[in-house]
Amino acid sequence: LRSTINDVAKLAGVSKSTVSRVLNNSGSVSPQAREAVLKAQRALNYHPNRVARSLVSRSTMTIGVLVPDLRNPFYSTACWAAEKEMRQHGYSALICNTDNNPDLESKYLQVLGEHQVDGVLVLGGSDNINPLLNFKARENMPLVFVDRPVLESRLPWVGIDNVRGGMLASEYLLDLGHRRILFATSDFTKAERDRGIGYKNALAARGIAPNPDLYITIEEDCWKRQNLSQIVKLFNREARPTAIFASNDLKALTLYNVLKEIGLGVSSDVSIIGFDNIDVTNLVSPPLTTVAQPIAEMSKKGTEMLLAWLKGEEMIGQAVEMEPRLVVRKSATAVA
Amino acid sequence: LRSTINDVAKLAGVSKSTVSRVLNNSGSVSPQAREAVLKAQRALNYHPNRVARSLVSRSTMTIGVLVPDLRNPFYSTACWAAEKEMRQHGYSALICNTDNNPDLESKYLQVLGEHQVDGVLVLGGSDNINPLLNFKARENMPLVFVDRPVLESRLPWVGIDNVRGGMLASEYLLDLGHRRILFATSDFTKAERDRGIGYKNALAARGIAPNPDLYITIEEDCWKRQNLSQIVKLFNREARPTAIFASNDLKALTLYNVLKEIGLGVSSDVSIIGFDNIDVTNLVSPPLTTVAQPIAEMSKKGTEMLLAWLKGEEMIGQAVEMEPRLVVRKSATAVA
DNA sequence: CTGAAAGCGCTAACAG
């Protein structure tokens, strides 16, 4: 049904090599032959079969994208930026949602290998990169990481200094006079734990002793199934926290609701600061003060690095660190 | 570098046909041969090359997903559900973000064709499906639509009755005593226009004459670049609207901000109802009352239909209509 | 039960 290069060759009265040459602008072809081929192509509405082409060229023009959760605006934005950059360079994105599940991650890696993707962009995920390292070694596969630690692997990486970001957030609250600051995290990723370190550092720098009760872990998916009784308890105590630093915006917004349920107002009663600066932070009330992570640029940069690698540039050891940036909105105010 | 079926065959001391047979569980193979092959496979860490396999089997186990904007939570949820369903059936998702751009859509279609995807799932988009129809005819490509009109094409479709959804929203506001109800839409898609029809129908049923001033169009991407002066003007008038029906949640949340800027409280001063029921509607304050569209199920169902088609089932003419459902939260209250 | 052979649609030397 679909026409092949042979059909075009036949109709144009040339050999398929010639057809291939004009379609790929390789070698040189006489004007007449070129014209005939182009005409035949149009007549047959011929488009080359990339599968066949890939088999010989050993490049599928396809890149795998590993992402923890597409429903999370942070990651959907990352995918959006990555896909856009890939497309602009002729690559297609094979998107794989790992559900934060390491087993699935490994399975996907295998599938991506079988599909002969030209490389893999890894967005976020746990710190266990061993399966990825094995994969890279086994398949000799270019791998670039965004927002996920690469340890000693020297694999290309783009991210931010999360310790610094954590300090930025905490210092802002401290400057507003807050002293009992709750840090709410899932501690699922190194990024989050680093933010926690920044939090502790900031407090320590002001001579505030760490209080384990104020470093609490809630599940990563809390925004889907909310049962945050531990937090509620904390705010029913005598000396309740006056501010919250949430390890990401989704958690911060979830806490908006928790506070509301127990009759506490964000900003008026409790200041909140988030992390990431996802789009919706502007749409909530009060608008969320947060530490911005330029995820779209990070993802774009990561893709650029992967593309450079595919073009043959040496990328091992490359690391790009972007700047976290405090975005002041209305959710954090001076302590009463 | 990567081992091939020949390497396995050699190591196992059999022909590559036999290797192929055990790997695909086709034909019959002696237990010894099977064992030898499996052992060799493990030893070489062999994984079949799907590109080569696809070339002969004429199936890439790959499905294209056309989506208008991954950053929109409505669509990222749709992609999430689609990808999940595909993966569970061994298919991979080639995700294509069209940026609501018809030209890009056509380009993507061509790329997907060249990649020999087994089918395409179309999520949302404009009503102009001609390029898709041509593509389907040309490439004989299975195509399923989610949340996008298919006109007379009889292509498989899953969606909701948007007129009905629009009435649901409008009637709820009417029941709360509202009479000056603003409908804010981009009217970019038929879905939105249908909601507008539902709005008009509902008003008409109560004998309320349509007021063109209260049917206003704002850009689809208003949540990114907000300049909603027309809305502001409307609310500075004497008899301002007491309620807003926004054609989707993102617009509703944007209007939260607009109202706030001009000192009007959502629910207290102006009731708002949205459409879609995206995840964040729960996280804003007040939580958004909206008409839920079961996008995850819709997307899953659409994928199931596409998969059924790929298995050879007759799908032309199939249409699945799901139910829009009013989700009452706090953003709409009785008129003062 | 198994191997040899042909071929999927395309690219890439290699002669001419």
Add this chain to the structure above:
DNA sequence: CTGTTAGCGCTTTCAG
């Protein structure tokens, strides 16, 4: 400038 030849890695008749 162009056609012929030989595969890319795999599946699939078809004999045996």
